[in-house]
Amino acid sequence: MNDELGMQIAYEEAVKSYEEGGIPIGAALISAEGVVLGRGHNERIQKDNPILHAETSALINAGRVDAKVYKTATMYSTLASCFMCSGACILYGINRVVMGENRTVQGGEELLISKGIELINLNDEKCYQLMQKFIKEKPHEWHQAHPEEFEG
Amino acid sequence: MNDELGMQIAYEEAVKSYEEGGIPIGAALISAEGVVLGRGHNERIQKDNPILHAETSALINAGRVDAKVYKTATMYSTLASCFMCSGACILYGINRVVMGENRTVQGGEELLISKGIELINLNDEKCYQLMQKFIKEKPHEWHQAHPEEFEG
Numbered sequence: 001m002n003d004e005l006g007m008q009i010a011y012e013e014a015v016k017s018y019e020e021g022g023i024p025i026g027a028a029l030i031s032a033e034g035v036v037l038g039r040g041h042n043e044r045i046q047k048d049n050p051i052l053h054a055e056t057s058a059l060i061n062a063g064r065v066d067a068k069v070y071k072t073a074t075m076y077s078t079l080a081s082c083f084m085c086s087g088a089c090i091l092y093g094i095n096r097v098v099m100g101e102n103r104t105v106q107g108g109e110e111l112l113i114s115k116g117i118e119l120i121n122l123n124d125e126k127c128y129q130l131m132q133k134f135i136k137e138k139p140h141e142w143h144q145a146h147p148e149e150f151e152g
Numbered sequence: 153m154n155d156e157l158g159m160q161i162a163y164e165e166a167v168k169s170y171e172e173g174g175i176p177i178g179a180a181l182i183s184a185e186g187v188v189l190g191r192g193h194n195e196r197i198q199k200d201n202p203i204l205h206a207e208t209s210a211l212i213n214a215g216r217v218d219a220k221v222y223k224t225a226t227m228y229s230t231l232a233s234c235f236m237c238s239g240a241c242i243l244y245g246i247n248r249v250v251m252g253e254n255r256t257v258q259g260g261e262e263l264l265i266s267k268g269i270e271l272i273n274l275n276d277e278k279c280y281q282l283m284q285k286f287i288k289e290k291p292h293e294w295h296q297a298h299p300e301e302f303e304g
């Protein structure tokens with residue numbers, strides 16, 4: 001699967017979250033063979049849960065995954081992964097992380113790179129515009145979601 | 153609250169997980185005033201969920217917490233926090249992290265320190281012995297739980 005197709009799935013999840021009134025960040029965990037192992041979106045607002053980020057939701061949705069599969073999988077996320085989600089990718093030994101953008105906010109980029117994870121930034125304009133729209137509409141929700149860092 | 157009392161709550165959670173057949177790691181998020189904001193234990197096995205570690209469970213159980221409260225709170229965990237949970241503490245700007253032990257396995261200690269989070273290791277023998285007992289009984293579960301790093 002090419003990275004634009006992977007990001008399209010993550011973006012669809014971001015739109016789903018936006019339509020639910022949530023923070024529009026989406027993610028997809030995709031195997032080297034192009035199988036979508038898991039997909040999900042930020043559900044902080046929807047489920048009042050501070051750790052349901054896009055990436056962690058995709059990991060939950062993927063369920064039990066063999067260590068060998070994680071090691072060749074790519075995590076797509078519409079926004080740069082925060083420290084928690086970057087740490088989750090490190091914990092499970094995920095091979096690559098592809099982000100839609102990090103103009104809105106930066107996250108654990110340096111940490112991922114320091115752990116040898118390949119990191120790609122697609123600088124995707126539609127991912128960026130969707131976040132900007134949300135932040136303009138719900139600045140307080142956005143602020144609460146990233147007291148120290150940000151909502152990834 | 154002194155750190156031994158905070159760790160006692162985390163340890164009670166670890167024992168609860170052990171009794172449920174789960175990985176015996178517990179955590180508690182406690183405010184500067186000694187209020188237990190949230191407590192929880194690893195539920196990877198119980199709920200077949202790869203991101204329900206002790207610390208993330210405690211954060212979920214705490215629910216919406218004001219940024220100012222996080223900033224003066226301490227996260228107690230019976231085992232060194234993995235990269236995901238260390239990242240969650242960074243994300244929410246938690247003030248201090250107190251671990252029961254890191255003889256069983258190390259985690260995001262350097263990352264926490266690099267972010268200015270105060271880190272204490274109690275070298276608690278009962279936390280260590282409970283983990284060793286579990287690993288001896290269920291080595292495969294333990295191995296699956298930390299393909300790259302470990303279960304914190």
Ligand SMILES: [Ca+2]
Pocket residue numbers: 044050145146150151152
């Ligand atoms: Ca958040």
Ligand SMILES: [Ca+2]
Pocket residue numbers: 196202297298302303304
């Ligand atoms: Ca784990």
Ligand SMILES: [Zn+2]
Pocket residue numbers: 053054055081082083084085086151152
């Ligand atoms: Zn995140």
Ligand SMILES: [Zn+2]
Pocket residue numbers: 205206207233234235236237238303304
């Ligand atoms: Zn952890």
